[in-house]
Amino acid sequence: MNIYISSLFEGFWLNIRLFILTLAMAIPLGLVITFGSMSRFKPLKWLVRTFVWIIRGTPLMLQLFVVLYSPGLLFGTPMKSRMTAAIVAFVVNYAAYFSEIYRGGIESIPKGQYEAGAVLGMTKPQVFFKVILLQVIKRIVPPMSNEIITLTKDTALARVIGIAEIIMCAERFTKQGLIWPLFSTGLFFLVFNGVLTIVLGRLERRLDYFKV
Amino acid sequence: MPILEVRNLSKRFDDTEVIKDISFSLEKGETLSVIGSSGSGKTTLLRCLNFLETPDTGTITVNGEVIFDAADPASRSEKGIREKRLHFGLVFQSFNLFPQYTALQNVTLAGLLLAKERPDYKTRKNEIREEIINNAKAILDSVGLSSKLDFYPHQLSGGQQQRVAIARALALNPDILCFDEPTSALDPELTGEVLRVIRELAERKTTMIIVTHEMSFARQVSDNVMFMDDGVIVEYGPPEQVIGNPREERTKRFLERYFENGNT
Numbered sequence: 001m002n003i004y005i006s007s008l009f010e011g012f013w014l015n016i017r018l019f020i021l022t023l024a025m026a027i028p029l030g031l032v033i034t035f036g037s038m039s040r041f042k043p044l045k046w047l048v049r050t051f052v053w054i055i056r057g058t059p060l061m062l063q064l065f066v067v068l069y070s071p072g073l074l075f076g077t078p079m080k081s082r083m084t085a086a087i088v089a090f091v092v093n094y095a096a097y098f099s100e101i102y103r104g105g106i107e108s109i110p111k112g113q114y115e116a117g118a119v120l121g122m123t124k125p126q127v128f129f130k131v132i133l134l135q136v137i138k139r140i141v142p143p144m145s146n147e148i149i150t151l152t153k154d155t156a157l158a159r160v161i162g163i164a165e166i167i168m169c170a171e172r173f174t175k176q177g178l179i180w181p182l183f184s185t186g187l188f189f190l191v192f193n194g195v196l197t198i199v200l201g202r203l204e205r206r207l208d209y210f211k212v
Numbered sequence: 213m214p215i216l217e218v219r220n221l222s223k224r225f226d227d228t229e230v231i232k233d234i235s236f237s238l239e240k241g242e243t244l245s246v247i248g249s250s251g252s253g254k255t256t257l258l259r260c261l262n263f264l265e266t267p268d269t270g271t272i273t274v275n276g277e278v279i280f281d282a283a284d285p286a287s288r289s290e291k292g293i294r295e296k297r298l299h300f301g302l303v304f305q306s307f308n309l310f311p312q313y314t315a316l317q318n319v320t321l322a323g324l325l326l327a328k329e330r331p332d333y334k335t336r337k338n339e340i341r342e343e344i345i346n347n348a349k350a351i352l353d354s355v356g357l358s359s360k361l362d363f364y365p366h367q368l369s370g371g372q373q374q375r376v377a378i379a380r381a382l383a384l385n386p387d388i389l390c391f392d393e394p395t396s397a398l399d400p401e402l403t404g405e406v407l408r409v410i411r412e413l414a415e416r417k418t419t420m421i422i423v424t425h426e427m428s429f430a431r432q433v434s435d436n437v438m439f440m441d442d443g444v445i446v447e448y449g450p451p452e453q454v455i456g457n458p459r460e461e462r463t464k465r466f467l468e469r470y471f472e473n474g475n476t
Contacts (some may be wrong), residue, residue: 110306112306112308115264115308116304116308117310117322118263119262119263119264119381120321120380120381120384121295121322126325135311135312209312209364210312210364210365211311211366212311
């Protein structure tokens with residue numbers, strides 16, 4: 001029995017790594033994409049919005065294949081590791097979703113906040129970082145929490161390009177006639193998301209001291 | 213020399229000319245009220261003075277220095293505008309306080325940021341910060357909010373929020389303080405406390421331009437009243453004349469309509 005459990009933990013560690021690396025890179029990259037999609041320079045804006053449309057409009061599963069195979073097919077330089085391919089695909093995909101959440105958050109801040117900062121002699125970066133940003137963060141925590149919880153479960157998709165994440169590990173035992181390891185993978189996700197829900201809920205409450 | 217001189221100011225949004233070739237001047241310590249119906253261009257005029265809109269023509273001169281000239285693109289540069297707009301303070305109709313900061317922080321924020329640009333900031337940091345914070349406390353005290361320093365905007369009534377907004381504008385010590393319908397977003401029972409603060413400022417000879425719908429208030433506090441209609445100044449003069457005994461037909465009609473609606 002220990003073999004089974006340690007195998008599941010090993011698999012789940014891959015899910016967690018993928019989760020952490022994706023978040024660490026997609027959260028800042030999303031902001032860059034947001035600035036692109038809100039740019040006053042029209043060609044950039046439309047280029048970025050088209051990119052976001054393609055990423056959000058096609059399955060993540062397909063994007064995993066594209067990232068894994070296209071460097072080899074197009075440039076003759078195959079992806080060195082499947083994990084790298086998975087991370088790239090996840091980061092790009094989630095950054096696109098995050099960027100739309102950020103954009104919604106930024107656009108929901110009343111114009112008067114910018115104007116009040118401006119007439120007080122604040123520079124544009126000062127207005128953004130000292131006045132706007134925290135209000136945006138407060139507004140986007142709930143939708144971001146939703147995406148982050150979805151991400152934990154999406155990491156299971158990495159198996160389609162041969163990454164031995166938890167469900168793939170468990171399925172091997174199914175072929176040996178053992179079903180319970182597969183079903184018990186759900187517990188791993190449940191516990192992990194339970195902890196996440198508590199942490200994200202705390203963050204939300206920490207921003208309760210003001211209203212926007 | 214007038215503290216403010218506006219010459220031939222116009223502003224157009226797409227096909228509508230909102231301000232048409234307006235000229236006026238303001239003396240130091242003078243309180244000017246701007247009255248007129250919605251859409252007459254009053255608010256746009258204030259927004260032009262505060263560089264929230266860029267006028268299409270005209271000049272704005274403060275203390276003899278031309279701070280805006282529509283014909284001179286250099287006067288529109290981003291960096292220049294930031295310093296020049298500090299000649300003016302603006303109190304918004306909807307307060308626009310920063311929700312994540314307390315009353316005191318709202319008043320000190322801009323001052324503390326500006327102080328960082330001072331050459332002596334590094335050496336006298338604590339002293340300068342303390343000065344700014346004490347000054348902010350004194351101003352909040354003068355608008356009757358010394359007990360609310362650590363309250364967040366959502367914990368304050370509309371009238372208290374607007375008084376914080378006035379304190380915030382005063383903290384930067386502007387030459388000319390502008391009010392854009394400061395009581396229009398307030399419940400009637402809360403307008404009094406805000407008007408009282410503005411009246412005190414007038415008594416202390418703060419130079420002010422007040423866009424307002426409160427006729428009796430304008431009549432009491434103003435040195436001059438400007439009646440605007442359709443983007444032009446129809447009548448300008450002391451309140452006893454413009455509100456008490458208007459000469460122009462359009463002013464008479466506006467005031468008649470105003471008082472007919474049960475206002476005072």
